[in-house]
Amino acid sequence: MLIGIMQREQDIMENSTSFYQFVGFQPPQAPDTGGIEELDIDPAQYALFSDFDGTIVEIASRPDAIEYTGDDATLFAKAMKAFGGAVAIVSGRNLDDVAHYVGDYKGVISGGHGTELRIEGEVERHKLPDPEHLEHIKAAVAEFAVIDPRVILEEKTYGIVLHFRQNPEMEFKARKFAECLLEGRDDFELQPAKMALEIKPKNISKAAAIEKIMLAPAFFGRTPIYVGDDATDETAFAYVNEQDGISIKIGDGPTAARYRTESPASFKKWLSGQMTKRRD
Numbered sequence: 001m002l003i004g005i006m007q008r009e010q011d012i013m014e015n016s017t018s019f020y021q022f023v024g025f026q027p028p029q030a031p032d033t034g035g036i037e038e039l040d041i042d043p044a045q046y047a048l049f050s051d052f053d054g055t056i057v058e059i060a061s062r063p064d065a066i067e068y069t070g071d072d073a074t075l076f077a078k079a080m081k082a083f084g085g086a087v088a089i090v091s092g093r094n095l096d097d098v099a100h101y102v103g104d105y106k107g108v109i110s111g112g113h114g115t116e117l118r119i120e121g122e123v124e125r126h127k128l129p130d131p132e133h134l135e136h137i138k139a140a141v142a143e144f145a146v147i148d149p150r151v152i153l154e155e156k157t158y159g160i161v162l163h164f165r166q167n168p169e170m171e172f173k174a175r176k177f178a179e180c181l182l183e184g185r186d187d188f189e190l191q192p193a194k195m196a197l198e199i200k201p202k203n204i205s206k207a208a209a210i211e212k213i214m215l216a217p218a219f220f221g222r223t224p225i226y227v228g229d230d231a232t233d234e235t236a237f238a239y240v241n242e243q244d245g246i247s248i249k250i251g252d253g254p255t256a257a258r259y260r261t262e263s264p265a266s267f268k269k270w271l272s273g274q275m276t277k278r279r280d
Contacts, residue, residue, distance in 0.1 A: 036248055036261045036270045043275060046246070047086035047222040048079060049210055049236070052098055054229035055250050056089070058264055059194060061166055063093075063154045068101040075268055080107055082275040085218035090114075090206050092191075092198065092232050094156050095123065108216070113191070113200055113232065114209035115158040119216055128158060129187040129201050137181060137188065137199055144177055159200035161193070168195060194230045206232065207239035214243075227267055228257075 050056055056076075057066045079087050088108035091098050095111030095118055102109070109118045115126040128134060138160050145151045150167035151174055153160060162178065164170035178190050178197055191198040210226065213219055226233070226240040229250035237247040237256040249257035250267060261267050 034259050036259050036267070039246065039259060039270070039274075040277075041225070041246070041274055043079070043082040044084060045223060046083060047088070047214065047219045047224050048083050048271075049088045049090050049213070049224060049226045049240075051206075051228035051233055051250075052089050052091035052093060052101075054194060055227050055264055055267065057101075059165075059229075062152060063161075063163065066101070068103075072268070073103060073105065075272055076102070076105055076107070078275055079271065080105075086222050088210075088213050088219075090209055090226075090228075090236065092156075092161075092193065108213055110206070110209040110213065112156055112158045112204075114204045114206055115201065117209060117212065119213065126158070126201070126204065133185070133187070134159070140181055141178075141199070144174075148173070154196075156198075156200075158204075159188070159198055161196050161198040163196045165195035171195075171197075192231045198232075205235040207235035210236055210239055229264075233257075 053059055053063075053066060056072060057068050060066045076087065085107065088110060089098055089102065089105075090110045092113050093111055095109055095116035098109050098111055099118070110116065111118075112126075117124045138155060141160050141162065142153060145153050145162075148170070150164065150170045152163040152166070154163060155161075162174045164174055174197055175190070178199060182188055182190060182199065187202060188199055189202045191200050206228075210224060214222075214224060224240045224243055224245035225248070226236045226245065227248040227250065228236060230253075233249075234256055237249070240247045241256060241258065246259065247257040248259045248261060248267065249255040250261060250264060252260075261270065
């Protein structure tokens with residue numbers, strides 16, 4: 001089966017276009033994306049939601065090479081106080097993986113694009129739509145990576161990611177392989193990310209996770225802020241916009257976010273400044 005899939009993707013490689021063109025998707029554009037220097041908030045009125053990779057920590061060459069620093073830990077401990085506990089990390093990583101990096105952080109964590117949620121110390125996990133089929137997908141992707149080791153795998157509880165940051169020329173080959181692997185299935189989908197492609201269950205999203213978290217006592221009645229850096233965050237931007245919240249895109253690229261900043265460092269500088277002004 002794997003050889004057949006790889007032959008099919010090879011046959012269409014010459015006509016490959018960008019991933020967004022291929023799937024017919026472009027994030028809706030905010031009419032005027034402003035810089036966050038325009039934003040002045042009172043944390044007591046807001047709930048802070050942040051992606052992890054590319055937002056709190058810099059993107060690394062490998063998923064296990066990120067650095068969550070002592071300064072990051074201090075900043076988010078201060079945020080928990082300033083926002084009255086209404087702080088959530090909303091990541092595509094496994095929940096346990098994020099929890100490992102953030103250590104003593106006691107706030108909410110959503111992992112796996114909303115498939116896992118730690119809130120008020122309790123962990124909730126979605127039921128997999130077809131565990132047997134997911135294992136089949138993971139086995140096929142693992143074999144693909146053995147045949148062509150330029151792709152780095154990141155296995156998740158609810159999916160699997162093909163990373164090609166070190167070998168960007170692999171995007172088309174990995175994308176065609178994954179599309180063929182999922183052909184005819186309606187329970188899993190391909191999610192684009194920065195220099196990566198993720199196979200994950202359908203009908204889950206960061207937007208749905210935020211909507212659920214907003215019902216928790218610490219968050220209820222506040223205005224949401226969401227900060228993220230890539231296509232996996234677009235549903236969250238759209239949801240927050242619908243709530244008249246604040247959506248912030250890290251870096252360049254098309255987005256529905258209403259504000260933009262250049263890097264995790266500039267986002268964290270802005271966040272620190274907002275909290276410092278309120279103390280002064």
